[in-house]
Amino acid sequence: MLQLQYIKEHTQEIIERLQIKNVPNVEERIAEIIQLDEQRRSLQKKGDDLKAEQNAIAKEIGMLFKQGKQEEANAKKARTAELKGEEKSVSEQLAQTEQELNAKLISLPNAPHISVPRGKSEADNVVVAEYGTKPDLGSDALPHWELCAKYDIVDFELGNKITGAGFPVYKGKGARLQRALINFFLDSAAEAGFTEIQPPLMVNEASGLGTGQLPDKEGQMYAIPLDGYYMIPTAEVPITNIYRNTIVNADQFPIRHAGYSECFRREAGSYGKDVRGLNRLHEFSKVEIVVIEHPDRSYEQLETMKKHVGGLLDKLGLPYHILKLCGGDISFTSAMTFDFEVWSAAQQRWLEVSSVSNFETFQANRMKLRFKDSDGKMKLAHTLNGSALALPRIMAALLENNQTPDGIVMPEVLRPYLGFDIIK
RNA sequence: GGAAAGAUGGCGGAGUGGUCGAACGCGGCGGUCUUGAAAACCGUUGACCUUCACGGGUCCGGGGGUUCGAAUCCCUCUCUUUCCGCCA
Incomplete structure (x- = not known):
């Protein structure tokens, strides 16, 4: 499996090298991969933010319970339910995106060294x-x-x-x-x-x-x-x-x-x-x-x-x-x-x-x-x-x-x- | 094939619902001491995603669930170890 990082940083080089292997539709496949990665990162950020908020609230609730403030604590629970729903949907999208990205990456052959001769058979x-x-x-x-x-x-x-x-x-x-x-x-x-x-x-x-x-x-x-x-x-x-x-x-x-x-x-x-x-x-x-x-x-x-x-x-x-x-x-x-x-x-x-x-x-x-x-x-x-x-x-x-x-x-x-x- | 136990950081091994990414020991790295080394002592020491950075997130065998909150509770799968059986 080629490294995503390398594909992103040396896109043109990777495309040229894969062409040596006569990989069909290289440009499109690489573009899809890069696009999926962007999607993945934005979903990751979204999910991380939602989790961060949940974590913070959970901590607050813990503190409130310790201080015996039951009612305030219970009031906070409503918000976490909301966050949880949102987070679930984001993480499902993320999983799906990751799966697609991974499938595309794993089906991509290794890129030949630039000195490998071109040829069909x-x-x-x-x-x-x-x-x-x-x-x-x-x-x-x-x-x-x-x-x-x-x-x-x-x-x-x-x-x-x-x-x-x-x-x-x-x-x-x-x-x-x-x-x-x-x-x-x-x-x-x-x-x-x-x-x-x-x-x-x-x-x-x-x-x-x-x-x-x-x-x-x-x-x-x-x-x-x-x-x-x-x-x-x-x-x-x-x-x-x-x-x-x-x-x-x-x-x-x-x-x-x-x-x-x-x-x-x-x-x-x-x-x-x-x-x-x-x-x-x-x-x-x-x-x-x-x-x-x-x-x-x-x-x-x-x-x-x-x-x-x-x-x-x-x-x-x-x-x-x-x-x-x-x-x-x-x-x-x-x-x-x-x-x-x-x-x-x-x-x-x-x-x-x-x-x-x-x-x-x-x-x-x-x-x-x-x-x-x-x-x-x-x-x-x-x-x-x-x-x-x-x-x-x-x-x-x-x-x-x-x-x-x-x-x-x-x-x-x-x-x-x-x-x-x-x-x- | 039958029975039981277990799976936590490089290794060993604590931890049974809330400052736990995780005590402690070993190992590794840096230092003090030493002519040098060892010993001793002091400090330090996980990976991954994301970010220019600050920061945020994930990971205690895998997956799912309960909960505001899970290494810790429940379900499930996989694997390992021990005993018995069989056997090169």
Whole structure:
């Protein structure tokens, strides 16, 4: 949620930034918000004055009773009845206005950073860097789903039987590879100074609202209606919500966490080659990094996070590129996002394995995550997060890119975790 | 699943109808003392809305009610803790 104060003080800037995201009717929506706020303030003043008068009379009556002046006291009661009626109607109007204002604010997406490229869709994302070389496998290279079957390391049919499509079963060396990647990612994060968190995999509604999954993306999460919980779509949700309704000390910045979790996504409407094999799952493993930082330094932190993610891919030896997402492709909550995509050599396509974003105060505002700045004022912190990394597509690319006639060669960096160097 | 108790400021914990935004303790901040630190002592220390400011208003888990007046009484919801049962 954008800050009302900021919208009021930087109206033109906010409008321009929202236009980058192609938000329809921005001017009108912002004007409505400002108008509703004015209405709200005037109603608030009105109600406050009425309450002040009531409070004063109540005090007088108390005094009169103490002095034994019953009749005078009773005489005053008439006026308060009047005030009460008026006040009630004002506070009803106020509640209504606040509700409208809030609904309008909450439905407004985050304003992209002014440097975010304009564009309509993923086709307009900008490649900002490219690393590694794409392996040349020849024409008989197998896509990872065939490799999974050949070496019996990931069983999709079995997942169908136990749960349903999109819930694969990792077996033998496949399971071991999965666990090795998780440990490698977590250890790397720890080395880079992230404090490890093992969060709950279900969250309540307040947490979903805090990070912005609710109400905007309700259909993307698995819900447990009986208990009012949601399966987390990413560890970002529980980890960031650690700081919901919190006032942190400015000297704690940057707060950096990493956590592994299973992630659950309904992915309604996906189909075709996108969902083949490990390309898109309903349950997958991911190590997430979350940072809470002073507003002045959050973009430096974004760079640090990008370096960390890039470093992991370098060590795994996967060719990748970094995209700066355009306004049309950036998420509802993000102000700036970089996607990391690895090259999957047999499928001959890029697979997104990480998304690193700065949310600025958008989540902090919903969560009331604040800090006391050096000027003594309460301010909203900036929140950031990124995948470091999401497992299935990493595994897909590793399997495909590293296939040889003798088997699939494991990257050096994983071998201490694996206890083997080739899958055959 | 059964039974009971409870929810108050960063934390602990008083307060059962009227100067209570809330005693007291801890913590935090400032100071005295000290070469420095600790201890001790003194002072200070909630958030939010509104206002240029003075000021006004709201907040004692959420919602509703009684009353001139509610942290305090009533209703309701949620959550937590303890005991029993079950159990990784």
